[in-house]
Amino acid sequence: MDNVITPVPQVPLRHIFHGRGKAVLNASGNTASFSELSYQYPLKLLSPRTVVDGPVATVYVLSYGGGLVSGDRIDLEVDVGERCSLLMLTQGFTKVFRARGKTISDPGSDGAITRQRLSATVRSESLLLLLPDPVTCFARSSYSQIQTFDLAPDGSAIILDWFTSGRMSRGEVWELDRYRSVNEVQIDGKRVARDVMLLENLVPGRVKSRLAPYGCYATVFLFGPAVQPVLKSLRVEYDTIQQMQLGAPEPFIWSLSPLEKGKAGILRCAGKETETVRVWLRTALAEVGKLVGKDVYDKAFV
Amino acid sequence: MELTPPPNIAKPSLDDSEAYLLLLLADGNLPTGAFVASAGLESFFKHGFGGVGLGGGAGGVAVKQGADGTVEFLRNSVASYARSASPFVRDAHAVVAAYIRGEEGLGLEEALAKLGELDALYEAMTLNHVARRASTTQGIALLTLYSKGFTKPPGAPNGPNEEEGVDMEDFVVEMKLRIRRGKLSGHLPICWAVLTAALGLQAERSVWLHLFLHARALLSASVRLNTLGPYAAQQLLLHRVRPLVDEEMKRCAPLHAGLDDAIDGLEDDEDVRPANTWPLGEILAARHDLQHSRIFNS
Numbered sequence: 058m059d060n061v062i063t064p065v066p067q068v069p070l071r072h073i074f075h076g077r078g079k080a081v082l083n084a085s086g087n088t089a090s091f092s093e094l095s096y097q098y099p100l101k102l103l104s105p106r107t108v109v110d111g112p113v114a115t116v117y118v119l120s121y122g123g124g125l126v127s128g129d130r131i132d133l134e135v136d137v138g139e140r141c142s143l144l145m146l147t148q149g150f151t152k153v154f155r156a157r158g159k160t161i162s163d164p165g166s167d168g169a170i171t172r173q174r175l176s177a178t179v180r181s182e183s184l185l186l187l188l189p190d191p192v193t194c195f196a197r198s199s200y201s202q203i204q205t206f207d208l209a210p211d212g213s214a215i216i217l218d219w220f221t222s223g224r225m226s227r228g229e230v231w232e233l234d235r236y237r238s239v240n241e242v243q244i245d246g247k248r249v250a251r252d253v254m255l256l257e258n259l260v261p262g263r264v265k266s267r268l269a270p271y272g273c274y275a276t277v278f279l280f281g282p283a284v285q286p287v288l289k290s291l292r293v294e295y296d297t298i299q300q301m302q303l304g305a306p307e308p309f310i311w312s313l314s315p316l317e318k319g320k321a322g323i324l325r326c327a328g329k330e331t332e333t334v335r336v337w338l339r340t341a342l343a344e345v346g347k348l349v350g351k352d353v354y355d356k357a358f359v
Numbered sequence: 360m361e362l363t364p365p366p367n368i369a370k371p372s373l374d375d376s377e378a379y380l381l382l383l384l385a386d387g388n389l390p391t392g393a394f395v396a397s398a399g400l401e402s403f404f405k406h407g408f409g410g411v412g413l414g415g416g417a418g419g420v421a422v423k424q425g426a427d428g429t430v431e432f433l434r435n436s437v438a439s440y441a442r443s444a445s446p447f448v449r450d451a452h453a454v455v456a457a458y459i460r461g462e463e464g465l466g467l468e469e470a471l472a473k474l475g476e477l478d479a480l481y482e483a484m485t486l487n488h489v490a491r492r493a494s495t496t497q498g499i500a501l502l503t504l505y506s507k508g509f510t511k512p513p514g515a516p517n518g519p520n521e522e523e524g525v526d527m528e529d530f531v532v533e534m535k536l537r538i539r540r541g542k543l544s545g546h547l548p549i550c551w552a553v554l555t556a557a558l559g560l561q562a563e564r565s566v567w568l569h570l571f572l573h574a575r576a577l578l579s580a581s582v583r584l585n586t587l588g589p590y591a592a593q594q595l596l597l598h599r600v601r602p603l604v605d606e607e608m609k610r611c612a613p614l615h616a617g618l619d620d621a622i623d624g625l626e627d628d629e630d631v632r633p634a635n636t637w638p639l640g641e642i643l644a645a646r647h648d649l650q651h652s653r654i655f656n657s
Contacts, residue, residue, distance in 0.1 A: 170628065203625045237634070239625050251483045253627075255442070255634035267435055267637055274638045300649040303407030310406070312645035314488040323486045325642050 073128035076100030076120075083138040084112035091116075100131050113142040113349045115356060118189065124152035125171045127199070135177040137185050137212075142349050146357055147189040150221070156199040156234055170235075175204040179212035184283045184348060188357040191219040191273060191331060196232035203239045206280075210245045213281025215345060217338070218254075221331045222265075222272040230272065231265040234258055242280060249317060250278065270306055271327035273334045277342070280321045287344040288322050294341075309333050380560050384568060387579070390508070392500035393572070396493045397580040397655040398440070399644030403432050404586055405653070406643055426591050429581040432640075433595070434603060437574050439637040441607035444548040445566050446614040446633045447481050451552035452562045459525050459556065471533060474549055476618055481546045484633060487645045491544070493657035498550035499538060505531050505554050527557040567608055574600045580655065 078096035082089050089112035096102045103117040118133065125131070137143045156169040179185045185206070194200050206214055218240055223229035235257050242250040254276070256264045268274070279288050295313045311326035324341070328334040339358035346354035383389070403409055409428020451474055458470040465473075485491050510528045531553065537543040548569070555565035578595055581587035587595075617624065617632040627634070635641060647657055 172626075201626060201628070205625070237627065241625065248480070248483050250486055251480070252486055253484065253632070253634040254638060255627075255636050257630075257636070266431075268639055271639065295649075298649045299651045300402075300405060300646065301651050302405055305407040307407070310642055310646070312487075312642045314486060314645050316486065325638065325645065327639065327642060 073130070074099050075130045075132065077132045077134075078102055078118075079134045079136075080104075080116055080143075081136040081138070082114055082141045082143050084140045086112075088112055089114045089138070089141045089143075099125070099129055100133065107352065109350055109353060111142070111350070112140055113144070113353055115144040115146065115353060117146050117148055119148055120151065123149050124154055125173070125200075126154050127157040127169055127171055129171050131173040133173075133175045135175065135185070137177065137179045137183045139180045140182045141180075142184040142186070144186045144188065144349060144353055144357065150190045150193045153192060153194045153198040153200045153233075155195055155197040170199045170201050172200075173202045175202075177204070177206045177214075179206060179208045179214050179281075181209040181211055183209075183212050184281070185212075185214040185216070186345065186349065186357070187214070187216045187218075188342075189217065191221045191275070192236075192238075193221045193223060194233035194236050195223055196229050198233045199235045200233070201235075201237045204241070206240070206242045207246075208242065208244045208280055211282055212244075213283035214242070214278065215280075215284055215287070215342065216240060216242075216278040217275065218277075219273065219275035219334070222268070225272060231256070231268055232258070233264065240276070240278060242278060244280065244317075249280075249321070250323070252276065252278075252323075268327075270329055271310075272329055273331040274327045275325070275334055275338065277324040277326075277338070278321075279324070280317070283348055284321075286347070287342060290344050291322065291324060291341060309337060311337070377560065377564065380558055381564075381568065384555070384558075384560075385572065385575075390500060390504060392497040393576045394579075395656040396497065396576065397584070397657060398436055398493070398573070398577060399489075399640055399647065399657070400429075400432055400436075400577055400580050401584060401653055401655045402643045402647045402650060403640075404428065404584060405650050406646070408432075408643070409586070426587055426595070429578070429587045430595065430599065433574060433577050433600070435637045435640055436577060437570060437603055437607055439635060439640055440573055441570055441611045442614070442636050443484065443633045444481075445570065445607075445611045446616045447477055447546070447548035448552045448566050448569050449562060449614065450616045450618065451477050451549040452556050452565055455530075455553050455556035456562065458530070459527070461525065467530060467533065470530070471537065474534070474553070475537070475543050477616055478544050478546050478549045480616055480618055481548060482544050484635075485546070487641055489645050489647045489657045490641075491546075494547040495538075495545050496656070498545040498547040499535070501547070501550040501554045502531050502535050502538075502545065505557060506535070509554075509558060531557070563608070563612075566611070567604065570604045570607060571600065574604060583654065 076097045076099045078100045079093050080091060080102055081093040083092050091104060094102055094104060099121045101119040103119060104114060107115065153171050177185055206216065208214060218238055220236060222231045238254045240252045241248065258264050291313055309328040311324065314323050316323055326334060335358050409432060454470055454473045458465050485494065534543065538545040551569050552565060575596060578592040582589050582592050613631045615631060
């Protein structure tokens with residue numbers, strides 16, 4: 058399915074698209090392969106053939122044009138089979154363009170909100186690494202993202218969810234209309250986290266004054282047996298911090314909170330520059346390289 | 360100066376027993392555990408926000424800068440707390456009020472189970488160990504306050520709830536037992552709702568008071584941090600806090616916790632669900648324990 062070249066359809070302006078996709082990864086012996094890898098415009102899934110040691114696979118989640126137009130909707134289902142490791146990446150920032158009014162083709166729709174939904178199942182002894190590029194909400198954009206993760210009791214996941222303030226080169230800083238992101242994690246059917254991040258410019262400049270001086274915010278969820286070494290290395294570093302009085306905010310800041318009696322964790326960080334956050338995350342999560350191989354991990358945070 | 364009547368969402372007249380309850384609950388000496396919580400304010404100043412350094416020289420200029428910083432923090436904190444916690448106060452209050460009324464199918468077990476679900480959802484939505492700690496510490500303090508400070512001593516006349524035949528004292532004892540057994544966390548918004556419903560305070564008044572007390576505690580913390588003068592704190596309380604809390608009450612009126620939202624219900628185009636609206640505040644609050652020296656617990 059991933060070798061078929063799909064011609065981009067000729068469509069009237071402002072037609073909204075609902076791109077569904079599904080990726081199912083299974084292990085057989087020492088390799089992993091997709092029993093399903095389907096997608097619809099504007100979503101595209103790409104799994105490069107790489108030489109890896111073990112049941113590890115990588116999938117790129119792409120959108121045509123590298124961005125999501127007002128009203129677009131992406132619905133992705135992912136199933137990480139037992140003993141597999143799946144690295145999910147994007148190729149470049151997910152740009153969310155400015156919201157537009159009701160669409161011509163579907164006046165009943167709320168054409169304005171751009172939506173992405175990810176529903177992931179992480180089975181026994183498997184690992185999901187969701188390490189996308191950040192979402193960039195352009196001025197006047199309206200974006201809503203729902204990500205749900207169903208983990209087996211011994212399933213593991215590292216989930217990165219981050220966003221930036223816009224086209225900083227254009228002086229566009231937190232001029233989005235609305236950004237909402239939900240991450241819900243269940244372990245063995247029990248909800249352990251429901252993180253809801255909501256930014257709204259009900260009054261122009263409100264978000265900017267609340268989030269200043271940082272232009273990029275990130276959250277990383279860490280769950281499961283496989284993440285313990287990463288969690289430990291983060292905790293060790295965090296515990297050395299002795300915060301003295303500062304005269305002004307630092308260019309980068311991070312916090313780490315234990316979850317599930319210390320067996321899981323949530324890391325939040327913010328930086329004035331997206332690049333600062335990217336470089337920091339790459340180093341902070343470097344232990345992950347031992348789980349999937351350095352070659353695979355190196356594809357993240359490029 | 361003309362004082363306008365107090366804010367009143369449901370527009371009942373302010374009767375004497377409600378006024379009395381408000382006086383009691385707004386008492387700064389009430390043992391609620393709020394005294395040691397700054398809700399991230401200390402960390403905010405320590406990390407160089409708010410334009411003034413802690414433990415630096417106190418003087419006219421420094422204190423003024425502190426006032427601006429305090430107001431900035433107050434605005435963002437009240438807005439974010441209103442959005443994340445008030446739906447839980449409202450929903451929990453409704454459960455307890457229904458239980459007290461003797462609603463069909465809502466016995467002690469069912470009511471506690473429902474509160475347990477709300478409590479677990481609040482825990483799942485508060486992913487910050489400092490905030491969790493501060494929330495449960497204060498929550499449990501409120502239950503203790505009810506048991507030891509507000510139950511009827513022997514020989515006193517009947518209170519507003521006793522006619523119903525429902526014993527809130529047993530209810531609270533059972534809740535504390537479950538907390539001790541680890542079945543319940545005992546988060547502040549839920550416990551506040553239990554306390555106020557047990558005392559007979561009406562729902563919207565309870566939510567309003569909770570936000571007011573959150574704001575007031577922040578101002579007290581700022582005074583103790585020497586980032587705000589005591590008179591300036593009173594000025595803010597009279598002139599700034601009220602419109603701020605009123606605005607948030609209006610915005611948060613349609614909110615509910617979203618306990619029964621299935622996957623599709625996780626969308627919230629109408630803005631009726633709890634959310635974290637201040638990621639910077641989250642990080643600063645979580646970093647509280649990293650401070651080399653600190654006077655607050657959170």
